[in-house]
Amino acid sequence: MKISKLKPIETLTQVDKIEQSLQDYLDSANLQPGDALPKEVELAQALGVSRTAIREALSRFRTLGIIESRKNRGMLIASPDPLVNFERVMSPKLLNDDTLRDMFELRLVLEVGNCELVFKRKTAEDIEYLESVVDKEEHTAQTPKNSAVLIKYDIDFHSGLYKISGNDTLIRFQKMLMPVFMYSFKKFHPDPKQSILNHEVSHRDLLNTLKKGTVDDFRSKMKKHLRNYYDKIS
């Protein structure tokens, strides 16, 4: 057997085991949000460990939003908001290149999937807003050395599209993926002006299609537009 197949011995710390036990308990107890949990001392006694260790395990569930504890009263099962945990770790500097690329791809898929909603739910005001963004973008593009401003308009344009969708989940996703996207963007394209604007399909093209074209046109153009950012998905 190849040595690369050898996995390091899992040296689970005691808190890890406690966490596992608690997870099993939570799964099996069929608890619902709002239900009370046993007290810390009870849990500690039941598992035969110190309150310190129990508290650290519980802290993990609290961090994930699975449980909530109210001072001096007790702990109870909570309803976690999955995106919150997601958002907290969306720091571009921390993510490794694989994860960055994953998030990049994810954004592209969402952006394409969003086309349907955008087309379906667009209003005159939405178009007007996007038009103003594109106007400003094109005006800025004529003057040199305005990368930061260009990036801002790029964000504004795409954020505007997500807002049209009216889908909160998408909007939140976009909000957290955007910084990651921009970070990767700068990393791989040192000259943003050239990269942002040299699109096969520009924001102006997209906007015109949104106004006068069909949803299929729009999606197709969006795909071409995004291909310029990143060619892994085509």
Next chain:
Amino acid sequence: MKISKLKPIETLTQVDKIEQSLQDYLDSANLQPGDALPKEVELAQALGVSRTAIREALSRFRTLGIIESRKNRGMLIASPDPLVNFERVMSPKLLNDDTLRDMFELRLVLEVGNCELVFKRKTAEDIEYLESVVDKEEHTAQTPKNSAVLIKYDIDFHSGLYKISGNDTLIRFQKMLMPVFMYSFKKFHPDPKQSILNHEVSHRDLLNTLKKGTVDDFRSKMKKHLRNYYDKIS
């Protein structure tokens, strides 16, 4: 002002404040994965709090995968995998209805966005596999009382589609969204057989389109197929 606008006074616990301070420190210190962190006692001294409190705050970052600690050696910045945190809280029983619906929608958007990839990357074997799933599904549908089996085939079919995409992020998302999806499904449609199979567009239709149609056809049919599950997105 409406009383509903009143938010409860935020009574931040000390650990919350410590967490905030640590977050600020991490943000400002420009640390990269692999960089070492100050020792617990140093942090405790710097903030003028006990080691217990510091440890609990650090535990939160550890839980999120932002830091890693190696016993007897020290702590360092890590590269979090955002999906891990996501997966951990994807327990349908815990999520509230709003979140459930968000996840539902998210899956639908991903499924539509995935169509492009599926069409582009499908192979003969993929088609063969999907065909076998659909065959079994249809066979089962003729006999009564097989909801669980039908659901399994439904999952197999859609999972198969994601696998074709070759996009790991999508696959992982699908894997964690599926239980949530199925849970909501059962919750809202007590008779799965009727709901699963009474599609405007069946799995068989999708498969045929995947074999002989165009990507636009496929996407369009997928949208109709999914509409039957959930009509919020159309």
Next chain:
DNA sequence: TATTTTAATATGTCGTACATTTTTATTTAA
């Protein structure tokens, strides 16, 4: 009976201590 006081409770925070293992420093041997 209604109100006030008291007591019990549970989490949050603190301090200390020690186990264990890695790292560093020191001592010893060749």
Next chain:
DNA sequence: TTAAATAAAAATGTACGACATATTAAAATA
């Protein structure tokens, strides 16, 4: 002088005990 063996220091993980504080329940009082 260098290398090996030994000792010391260091850092996280775990445990225990204590107290603060605010809530809830119980008891006492008007």
